[in-house]
Amino acid sequence: MREIIEKRINELEAMRIDFLLKSQLIRENKIILARILGEDDPEEVKNDGVLLKRIFNDCCVFLNQNPVYVLKKTRKREAVFARHLFHIIAKRTTKESNAEIGEVTGKDHSTVTHSVKRYDNDYTIKAIVDEYCKSRRIE
Secondary structure: OHHHHHHHHHHHHHHHHHHHHHHHHHHHHHHHHHHHOOOOOOHHHOOOOHHHHHHHHHHHHHOOOOHHHHHOOOOOHHHHHHHHHHHHHHHHHOOOOHHHHHHHHOOOHHHHHHHHHHHHHOHHHHHHHHHHHHHHOOO
C-alpha cells in the first residue's frame, strides 16, 4: 500500500513540474510577443523562479535522478550531488541570489555558497560540471 501511495505522489509531483514548465513556456511566449510589439515586458510575466526550476530539472535529467527524490531531506550521495550540481550551474548561469537558488532545493544561502566553494576545490565535481556545461553549450 505504501509503495502505491509513494508512486502516486511521485506521479503528481511530475505532473506539477510539467505544469510549471509549460506555464514558463507560455510566459516566455508572452514576453517575446510583447517585445515584437514594442511593449515593455508585462508585469505578470516576470520570472518567478521557473528558470531555476527548469535548470534543476535539467540537472536531475543529466544525472538520471528523480527530482522528487533529490528534493527529499536526505544525505544520500546521489541526491546531495544533484543538489550541488544545480547550485553550481544556477550560480554560474543566472544572476539570482544564493537565497533564491537555495529556495528551489529547500536549502539556505550558505548551502549554495558551500556548493560553489566545494566546486572550486574538488576536481571530480569540476569534471562533471564541465561535462554538463559542454553538453548544454554553457560557458
